[in-house]
Amino acid sequence: MAQGTITKRCGCTYVDEDGTRRQLGKDCPKLKRAGGGWSPTHGTWGYIIGITDATGKRRQRTQFGFDSKQDAVDALDTLKAKAARGVDISVRITVAEYMEIWLKGKAHELKGNTHDHYTRYSVRWGLYIGRVKLDELRVHHLTAAFEDIEERNEEIRRGKIKARVTGPSAMQRMRAMLRSCLSDALREGLVTVNVAKLVKLPSGKPPKALVWTKAREKTWRNAIAKLIEEGRTPKQARREAPTPSSVMVWRADHLGAFLDAVEGDRLYALWHILGTRGLRRGEALALDWPVVDWDNKAVTIDNQLVHSPSGVIEDTPKSDAGDRTVALGTENVSLLKAYRAAQKREQLKWGEAYTKTDRIFTREDGRDIDPNQFTKLFKRLAAAADLPPIRLHDVRHTAGSLMIASGSDPKTVQETLGHADMKLTMEVYVSMFEDVAQTSADNVTAFIPRTRKSV
Numbered sequence: 348m349a350q351g352t353i354t355k356r357c358g359c360t361y362v363d364e365d366g367t368r369r370q371l372g373k374d375c376p377k378l379k380r381a382g383g384g385w386s387p388t389h390g391t392w393g394y395i396i397g398i399t400d401a402t403g404k405r406r407q408r409t410q411f412g413f414d415s416k417q418d419a420v421d422a423l424d425t426l427k428a429k430a431a432r433g434v435d436i437s438v439r440i441t442v443a444e445y446m447e448i449w450l451k452g453k454a455h456e457l458k459g460n461t462h463d464h465y466t467r468y469s470v471r472w473g474l475y476i477g478r479v480k481l482d483e484l485r486v487h488h489l490t491a492a493f494e495d496i497e498e499r500n501e502e503i504r505r506g507k508i509k510a511r512v513t514g515p516s517a518m519q520r521m522r523a524m525l526r527s528c529l530s531d532a533l534r535e536g537l538v539t540v541n542v543a544k545l546v547k548l549p550s551g552k553p554p555k556a557l558v559w560t561k562a563r564e565k566t567w568r569n570a571i572a573k574l575i576e577e578g579r580t581p582k583q584a585r586r587e588a589p590t591p592s593s594v595m596v597w598r599a600d601h602l603g604a605f606l607d608a609v610e611g612d613r614l615y616a617l618w619h620i621l622g623t624r625g626l627r628r629g630e631a632l633a634l635d636w637p638v639v640d641w642d643n644k645a646v647t648i649d650n651q652l653v654h655s656p657s658g659v660i661e662d663t664p665k666s667d668a669g670d671r672t673v674a675l676g677t678e679n680v681s682l683l684k685a686y687r688a689a690q691k692r693e694q695l696k697w698g699e700a701y702t703k704t705d706r707i708f709t710r711e712d713g714r715d716i717d718p719n720q721f722t723k724l725f726k727r728l729a730a731a732a733d734l735p736p737i738r739l740h741d742v743r744h745t746a747g748s749l750m751i752a753s754g755s756d757p758k759t760v761q762e763t764l765g766h767a768d769m770k771l772t773m774e775v776y777v778s779m780f781e782d783v784a785q786t787s788a789d790n791v792t793a794f795i796p797r798t799r800k801s802v
Contacts, residue, residue, distance in 0.1 A: 351396030351423050355385055356411055385416075392419040396426065408439075410483075429536050442484055443469075443477030445537065449528050458662050460629075460653040468524040481537055489525075489546040493518060514593075515549045522548060556594040556744050559601060559735045563591050567735055585730060595737045597745045599752070608732035613689065616682035617708045621739075624673055625746030625764050628739055629653050632716050633661060635705040636687070640672075644680045647672050648765065654719045671765050683707070 356373045363369055377389045393411025408426075413419040440448075446469045454462060475492035476484060500512045526543035533541050557563070567588055574584035597605070602622050609618050621631055629651030638647040648671050653662050663670075675683070686707075693711055694701045702713035710716055725739040737745070743764070750760045 351394050351427070353392065353394055353416060353419050353423065355390040355392055357390035392416050394419050394423040394426075396423065398430070425539055432536050439480050439482065440537075441477060442479050442481050443473045445481045445532060446472065446477075446528055449531060458653065460655065460662070463653070463655050464520070465524050468521050471521060472525060481532060482539075484529075484538065484542055486542045486545050489522075489542060493546070493548060514554075516554075518548055522546065554593045556596050556741070557592040558596045558748070559598055559737075564735050567591075582730075585736065590736060594741060594744065595735065596741055596748055597734070597737055599749055601734055602742075602745055602749070605729060605732055605734055609728055612728070613711070614708060616679070616686040619682055620675070620679050621742050622746055623679065623749075624675065625743045625750070626673065627651065627743060627765070628718050628721060629662070630765075632708055632718060632721065634707040636707055637705055639675075639683065639707075641680065644675050644677065645672050646675055652715060652718055654717060659715045659717050671762060673763055 354373060355378050357371065357375045357378060359371045359375045359377065360368050361371060375390065378386055380386055391411050392413040392415060393409060395407055395409045397405060398408050399405055410422060411419075413422060450462070450466060450469060453465070457465065472492070475495065476488050479488055496513050496518065499508070499510070500514075502508050503510050503512050522543050526541060529538060529541040529543050532538045559567075567590065570588040571581070571584040574587055575581060579587065606615075606619060606622060609615055612618065617631060620626060621628075626648065630648050632652040633650040634646060634648075635650075638649065640646065649663075651662050652659055690709070694703070694713065697712050700712060702709070704713060704715075706713075706715060708716060722739045725742075726736075729736065747760055747764055750763065751757070755763075
């Protein structure tokens with residue numbers, strides 16, 4: 348490989364004889380001082396080096412924009428070191444090009460939903476840094492991207508644009524995806540530093556789960572009434588009325604009202620299991636009849652359904668703790684038996700068009716239920732029942748909270764929910780209801796022996 352040349356050039360332009368504006372580049376007279384030395388204030392440093400590509404063709408590779416001569420020297424030395432390690436330096440790919448290659452290579456390593464999320468993040472990153480050359484990616488590129496996201500968030504909060512706010516947790520996940528991508532690029536010698544590790548972000552602490560107390564629900568319903576007075580439809584008002592947190596938990600009477608409302612739904616057994624046992628969406632939809640232990644009234648969780656760009660796919664549980672056996676209880680077992688009989692009637696009705704599998708919860712024709720469509724169905728049913736809004740995943744939070752409130756010990760709750768550690772169970776998923784907290788306070792007072800009562 349050639350040694351390369353360190354030089355300067357600038358962006359000054361001139362208009363030639365045919366009226367075309369062109370850059371002076373290395374020929375700008377301002378680049379040199381009267382004595383022949385380089386001007387310290389004009390132009391930028393860069394390197395030019397001759398390389399041979401994979402086809403044997405000789406070409407020049409250049410890069411400018413360095414603040415000092417030493418920066419250009421260091422960059423050239425890094426390039427030579429890459430070539431010495433066997434890295435093909437004849438082609439400089441962009442961040443978007445590398446992310447596309449990287450995601451294709453990760454297709455069989457990542458879980459389906461993780462790959463789906465990463466694909467969406469790569470599209471988002473492509474808008475900000477996609478055209479940047481991979482080896483030129485710097486911290487300031489990422490900082491500018493996150494600053495732009497924050498500005499957009501502010502416009503959303505002010506109502507200037509309608510979209511979902513990208514919160515700290517989402518930005519942390521975006522950075523995590525890019526960090527993983529650049530770690531592989533670093534190992535391949537395509538970059539010299541993982542800049543995603545260096546950019547600073549606000550804490551990605553997850554939002555606190557809050558119970559829909561009577562006071563919070565009253566405030567929410569008053570907001571809806573006000574929006575309707577201003578001309579919104581009830582549906583618009585429900586969508587626009589603010590909630591205390593993005594993670595809300597139903598009270599026991601809310602869950603009871605929901606189950607009453609969906610009692611006639613063909614998937615009532617599924618709704619009941621989700622509300623009382625806290626299975627994850629994908630875990631419940633992946634249940635097969637052979638994993639039901641009828642004698643012990645339990646079910647084994649060893650799989651999940653996830654939505655992916657290629658459709659609904661089967662995957663392993665979220666973690667090792669997710670592979671577990673969950674007690675169903677008498678009522679859930681009875682509901683499953685009734686559902687199984689109804690499923691057999693559906694199979695007879697559809698005949699040869701029915702998709703025969705061992706799956707418990709399916710569409711009427713036997714096909715798998717798309718997890719994303721199932722979430723939309725839950726939203727519609729909860730709104731039809733005029734209940735405060737929660738995410739489908741928050742039904743899991745509700746179930747965990749009800750387990751604690753009804754006297755289940757934390758270890759049982761942890762194992763039922765499939766959490767890897769107790770801290771997650773107690774701090775993230777399980778929320779205390781007001782009446783439980785009051786009962787606890789009264790029980791402590793009653794436990795203390797007194798010779799006379801204070802009131």
